Amino acid sequence: MSEQARLREDICRIAKSMFDRGLTCGASGNISARLSDGTVLMTPTGSSMGFLDPARISHLDAGMRHLSGDPPTKEIPLHSAFYDTRAATGAVVHLHSTHSVALSMLPDTDDDNMLPSLTPYAVMRLGKVQRLPFFLPGDPAMGDAVRGLAGRRSAVVLANHGPVVAGKDLWAASFAIEELEETARLTLLTRGAGAIGLTTAQIDALVRKFDIEW
Structure with missing residues (x-):
């Protein structure tokens, strides 16, 4: 199986798993992944992540121009901003979790670090998560906001919209965004209950041991 065929299958398999587990619903969410030749596969606009066809995944060139397949998601500026500002990015996942x-x-969520450090894996897979303002879906300003971070964050959450995570490959990005959603769930479950998160010393130890961007 070619690299492109395998990646098409993986995108559809991962997307269906996320849809089936309620991590995104309806026709929401999108995924992209970069091939070794610099071109990008991306889920089509208006498609449900639970019912993707590998043959209809959008194929774009390195400049995000449509080559083949169905028309890509309107969130291209969001995806391209991560590829352009974080050289190690091999995939981007966006959900409405x-x-x-x-x-x-x-209102009391910290824009600069919106997830409390409750578990080591949230720190390891995500680093600090930035909350970005609300934008209309498809607004190129979303991409501008990510570019404004100058590559410092691999994960953001668009206010009133959903998380976006970049990873070294499709699996890494998928695992990280699931960690983000799970940590958000833990945060809401323990809110006001005096939950004991990781200490500054414990976070520093994780950052040093696993070379985490923090």
Whole structure:
């Protein structure tokens, strides 16, 4: 199986798993992944992540121009901003996951670090997560906001919209965005209950041991 065929299958398999587990619903969410030749595969606009066809995945050139397949998601500026500002990015996943969106709407959520450090894997897979303002879906300003971070964050949450995570490959990005949603759920479950998160010393130890961007 060619690299492109395998990646098409993986995108559809991962997307269906996320859809079936309620991490995104309806025709929401999108995924992209970069091939070794610099071109990009991306889920089509208006498609459901639970019912993707590998043959209809959009194929774009390195400049994000459509080559083949169905028309790509309107969130191209969001995806391209991560590829352009984080050289190691091999995939980008965007969901409309419930707990992440809920946390993004709360007034006391910290824009610069919206997830409390409750577990080591949230720190290891995500680093600090930036909350970005609300934008209309498809607005190129979303991409501008990510570019404004100058590559410092691999994960953001669009207020009232959903999380976006870049990873070294499709699996890494998928695992990280699931960690983001799980941590948001834990945050809401333990809110006001005096939950004991990781200490500064414990976070520093994780950052040093696993060479985490923090």
